[in-house]
Amino acid sequence: xxxxxxxxxxxxxxxxxxxxxxxxxxxxxxxxxxxxxxxxxxxxxxxxxxxxxxxxxxxxxxxxxxxxxxxxxxxxxxxxxxxxxxxxxxxxxxxxxxxxxxxxxxxxxxxxxxxxxxxxxxxxxxxxxxxxxxxxxxxxxxxxxxxxxxxxxxx
Numbered sequence: 001x002x003x004x005x006x007x008x009x010x011x012x013x014x015x016x017x018x019x020x021x022x023x024x025x026x027x028x029x030x031x032x033x034x035x036x037x038x039x040x041x042x043x044x045x046x047x048x049x050x051x052x053x054x055x056x057x058x059x060x061x062x063x064x065x066x067x068x069x070x071x072x073x074x075x076x077x078x079x080x081x082x083x084x085x086x087x088x089x090x091x092x093x094x095x096x097x098x099x100x101x102x103x104x105x106x107x108x109x110x111x112x113x114x115x116x117x118x119x120x121x122x123x124x125x126x127x128x129x130x131x132x133x134x135x136x137x138x139x140x141x142x143x144x145x146x147x148x149x150x151x152x153x154x155x
Contacts, residue, residue, distance in 0.1 A: 002025075004025045006020055008025075013155065014036075014154055015044075015045065015046050015152065016036045016037065016038050016042045016043065016044060017037050017038060018035070018037035019034055020034060020035040020036075021034060022034060022035050028109065030109055031107040031109055032105070032107070032109045033103065034104050035101075036103070037099060038094035038099065038102070039094065039099060040096065040097055040098075041093075041094065041095075042094050042100075043092065043093045044091065044104065045092070047116040047129055047152070048089055048090070048091045048126065049115060049116040049117070050090070050114070051086060051111040051114050052111070052113045052114075052115075053108065053111060053113065054107060054110075054111035055084065055086050055107060056083070056084045056090075056106040057082070057084075057106075058076065058081065058104050059104075060076045060077060060078060060079070060081070061078065061079065062078055062098070062099065062101040063078065063099055063101060063102075064077045064095075064096050065092045065093065065094060066093050066096075067091065067092040067093075068093070069084075069088065069090050070088070070089050115128060116131075116142070117129065118142055120147065120149055120151050121149060121151070122144065122147050123149070127144045127147075127151075129143060129145060129151060130145050131143070139153050139155045140153075141153055141154075142154075
């Protein structure tokens with residue numbers, strides 16, 4: 001058995017105010033698990049994305065998360081869950097005034113072929129992204145795969 005306290009974990013680079021690598025801390029091997037706290041305007045992911053081989057479940061404990069999906073926006077409120085099958089496009093955000101606290105579980109744990117789309121100011125549309133750590137390792141950058149423009153920075 002493994003046991004952890006959220007207060008013992010360090011937050012990861014993310015578009016969320018808090019992203020804690022719960023699965024890593026517990027040593028899970030078959031599922032990824034992250035605890036999130038989203039301030040108003042924050043998101044779970046760095047863009048509209050899909051995991052070709054991973055299904056993902058979000059449990060919203062507090063607040064309301066709005067998930068952009070191919071079928072339109074879906075609101076998930078306190079003590080509700082939402083599941084995305086492998087290959088489904090989505091991104092969840094906190095569009096409300098209250099903090100969102102949630103747990104995300106994905107299986108299998110690894111999803112190496114995740115596709116991410118973000119608005120690129122230079123291209124004028126959503127483009128595929130790649131991710132880089134800054135030279136000083138202080139931030140994660142999302143970069144347009146088409147033109148190389150920085151589209152996001154997560155400290």
